[in-house]
Amino acid sequence: MRYLLLAALAAVSSVCNANTGVAFVHGTGKQTNATADYWTSTFVNNVRGGLPNPANYVVINCDFTKYMWDSAAAGCLAGQLTTFINGKGITRLIVITHSNGGNVMRWIMSNPTWDSRYPNIIAKTVRVNALAPSSAGTPLADAVISGNVFEGALGWLLGYQNDAVRMQQTSWMASYNANYLYGTSGRPALPKTFRSVVGTDVDSAIWDSDSYCGGYTENVGLETTQNWLNSCSDGFLNCSSQSAAGSVWFQDKARMRGSEPLSHNQSRRACFGLDTILRTDMGS
């Protein structure tokens, strides 16, 4: 009993003495102001408010239209995380990723020798809270890419899609998971905790005010895209993809207010108490 108490005290002490920071890592796309254009300031401010020092945060702005290993993607992320860690003296880094941002962070954690900045980032990282990560890709990427390659008359580059979409095709992610990334079934674990929040459904009824969180029109599109997906999906990703790497922290309905589901757009917004759960997590 005494040992347990000592261990608990030691754990609390290490957290109290640490300088904890949080990084918000966006998904596919090229961001220059991800606070406003991707996350919303309400979400970012609510989450960072749970830190002992709420000023210890960084919102990443990189070009995630590129392959995850590209200098504009993982290289840019490594640069901004390193600047943040060094500039703020961060000793405990919590990373919050959304969608493809989870893949870029997983690239860094799985390929520590690719870049001499990676080991220190991994060493400082205590966990990654991966919101709806596209760890096994999505059939929607297959659907939009395929049309451009099946018909020779169209030519290979006509309707060219960005590399990040190409990379998130299911067979491509299977290859990268098997050869370059860790944390999926049968593969070695990642060096640090990678836990996902899984969106399981889309609520887009026009009469239901819950549909409006995150934008109603966005959820209308999700209702159509869900036809490419399994019955358990967030409208962009199957639950199986969101759960493919690391461990599942929780599924939306288990923790969201009113057991609401989180669509793919809602899992990066202050919807149904997600921001409050993440805020609470900043203190542990």
Place this chain on the structure above:
Amino acid sequence: MKKTLMSCLVGLALATTAHAGSLLPPGANDQSPSRLVAAPLPAGDFERQPVSFAWALDPKAALETPAPFVAESREYWAVVESGEMKAGVAIDTTAPGALIRISPVAMEKSGAVEPAELRVFKDGRLIDEPRSFQQRANAKQLQEAGMDVPDGSAIVQLDERLGQGRFQLQMPKAGGRYLVHVYEPNSDVVLKAQAQRGRLLAGDVVEVAAQLRQGEAKIGGGQVEGQLVSPSGQAYPLVFAGEKATAQLPLDADPAPGLWEVQLFAGGQAQGGLVQRDARTAIEVSRPTAKLGGGYAFDPAALRFSLPVQVAAPGRYEVRATLFATGPSGLAEPVAVAHSANWLDPGQRKLDLAFGPDKLPAGYGAPFELRFLELKDQARMGTLDTRELALREAGRPAPVRGRRMER
């Protein structure tokens, strides 16, 4: 007493003396270059510093080489001219509720497709608006949902109450050409594709299994064609023999980043009508710029392996592997992963893979095994040489005190 002292001394010698050996030969799932190529460096900034990293694993984790991906398709694509779109393009379906995406090939010629402009006929009769489509979305709505369709695209879903069979989809104001994509989520007609190996070396032969089935039954008169496509779009024909297809990879493989794709196009006569399916799967193709030298040296005190590497092209090379140690149960279990990379010029070089004794859990020790050893070319993104089981080492004779297990 004498005997105990002697075995203790032998054990101590084993524990502190580095010794050398040969890697085990490649197994059935491994690849190893038979010749090397001096491929040029691609453009870009690459790390030049040596970097090593290792981390501990839960010994109870079950590790295995993943099987190659199995692609399953319930969809097909076709290019349709405006004349056909105006008259009504035939859409053959094998199940109710097909989704149809229409994308203009050139927006400036065709303009955007709006779902409200689309009309559907069955058996020559126009289906009235409320009963025609159960879902419709334009490009903006789809893009906001994360489906990165080309601008001007639209998707409609046939009302499930209309059943299956042949429909005509009409767009009276069509202009230019369109890509029509038909997806049948409820169909039991599936084209499956699986490469025999998920990664290959330039110069190897790709082998793919292709099966067009309705449930468990073969499709009557089913035909499959296909091609192998490099990351920048160079196509190589696949040669079919029954339900297998093969293609020879060129030795001077396309250096563009990304994966190669096997693309299959199938058609046949299913119950209820004609059926088409297109499927793809991805494989990694690497140019053999270096290989493992075949030997190793092991320092048991540091849990470090030194691995000779034969390099043909300058670049940044990495070795990575999982260390298995013998636990209290007497079984070899995974205890740590280590990576090591450095810039290497052509010639006989080496990379050191250090796990560190602190990664060894308490109660775990020799014999050791090095598994899932891989040599990678980081500059050209390639997996060059692999061993599912690279070596077995007696190492330390008895379990040693190590890290505490985190449960």
